[in-house]
Amino acid sequence: MPQMTMVQAITDALRVSLREDPRVVVLGEDVGKNGGVFRVTEGLQAEFGADRVADTPLAENGIIGGAIGMAMYGMRPVAEIQFVDFIYPAFDQIVSELAKLRWRSANQYSCPVVVRAPYGGGIRGGLYHSQSPEAYFCHTPGLQVVIPSTPADAKGLLLSAMTGEDPVIFLEPKRLYRSIKEDVPEGRYTTPIGKARTARAGEQLTVLAYGAMVPVSVEAADMAAERGWSVEVLDLRTLLPLDTEAVLESVRRTGRAVIVHEAPRTCGYGAELSATIAEHALTALQAPVLRVTGWDTPFPYTLEHTYLPDAKRVFAAIEHVMNF
Amino acid sequence: MIDETLRQVLDDEGRVTGTAPEIPDADLRALHRHMLKMRTLDQRMLSLQRQGRIGFYGLATGQEAAITGSAYPLRATDWIFPALRETGVSLWRGTTVQELVCQLIGNAGDVLIGRQMPMHFSDRKVNSVAWSSVIGTQLVHAMGAAWAAKIQKKDDVMVGYIGDGGTSSSDFHAALNFAAVKQAPVVFFCQNNQWAISVPLSEQTVSSSIAIKAAAYGMRGVRVDGNDLLAVIAVMREAVERARSGGGPTFVEALTFRMGGHSSSDDPTRYRDPELVKTWEKRDPVARFGAYLRGKGLLTDADVETWTAEIGEEISQAVTAAEAMPAPALETIFTDVYAKMPAQLETQMKYALALGAGTKFDGAFPL
Known part of the structure; x- marks a missing residue:
């Protein structure tokens, strides 16, 4: 099985689809000859025209x-x-049109578009190359919001998105584009949308994370293990629709939850997770649900490392919850 | 590439001053009957709205020729991306009065099952795409569909409709630019009725015309008298044929006038001189085309009388039938958000249905 980075895995998913399905078309700024600024579409125009x-x-x-x-x-x-960060000029097209066409036409029309976009910090991209706007889209019925954290998931989830019947906002953690290499199956396979993945099994606390915060959370869980605490990390993979069942199963079992995302805290996705847990698993909880998030500020350039949650900050939350 | 001359075939009295397009006599009569139908519908539906029997209505009065003329040269396989005042295009292509009235009421018989407010019509069987109320958005879709047709080597043509106000939107710019760059088979048809609710054209743009805006995109732009049915057909036929044969997009500015308010909720006397309306009454598109047909011996008073009675009866029957239909079922709120309903939504639907059925919940919250 070939080893691939996330960029290579995504390119591979696009290539598989372009080869198999003449209806597939890739469009965007610089995706042609240049292969995209992150080289995700490298070689595709030469092969497919x-x-x-x-x-x-x-x-x-x-x-x-x-x-x-x-x-x-x-x-x-x-x-x-x-x-x-550049998606906002298209925000109306996404929220008013893409998300609502099937419903407003009473199923006469649909638009299964996949919108791919690199998101998140950690590459010294400053305010306009680092944001995590997933919550805006999760507030929009009609969309699906998918965020992979591994190369194999990126390919499988993208292939699911591209064969699905509804639009998908597919956010790629650019910080992980080339930092992880792993076995990725060749050819077509799909990873289902709407299903979370246990990134690390544990028994006493559940960390809920997605995208670039998954490896950070796993690192924090490893730190906790040194203290004798067994921490589970659930990689949500799909934010909309949320795998509520997996979240509740894990939290009911461990009795504790910490939520991690790099987006700002207020009305961030963590608020939805926290509310879901409070509504359905309150009696299982042994401690308050904590959120480790970006600050409620614009994204800083020089002090980026102080903005993004790291393993230390996640561990501090784990420690607080375990000692509650 | 840009022709700012106002193309005309008929003068205000219906006398031929330009080159009339070739149209069979039976079609000429059908076109007139269609404009009469639109005019009658406007009168009857506005009256229903005033009685509180429908919630909203957008008049096309005064714009019947622009709308009908833009529809006539299209094939059934072509697609239209309409806005508020283009329901007449759907009707010409095969949507029934009954379907329209059901949509205005928003009942269970409505193609859109009451999901959209009145006039936001869509009908797949005539390739009329569902539109939102956000101005200009549909133009980009028309461009995208046209680009797709070109990639797939199909010869369908897309028509994106817009008003004068919409030409200020960012989607207008993106749609025209992309369409020209990709040489997509699309016609942008602008009904310049000179008013965007209360804002006159002079506050919308200081360009010498709207058509000239096409020049900036390297696109053909033409201006036509939108109250002259034959001129609109001639211009539209050229634009559609050009798109179909690989000649790329065209921008058509049809100069017309909104005789009524923006909608049934609008009072134009707050911002518009009634004298101006009077000058446009003399340029009525239906009377003008009627005079032309009479001159050719293709229309009589008896025809108009018969058609008016037939149309009136069709509308009356449609209203009676539509008002007897129930409201859409509660679950229709929840269906079609996605192709397959996610678990969370199913839970909400079950709860809403239980509430609707009067189920009392004691103790545990059922969600």
């Missing part, structure tokens, strides 16, 4: 709106937004 791997003018609303029209007409577009 400029019609199917298409550079677009620089307008995110044009990219997403165009992809919606293509999907309505029967194609399977995968739109790349160069950095998710």
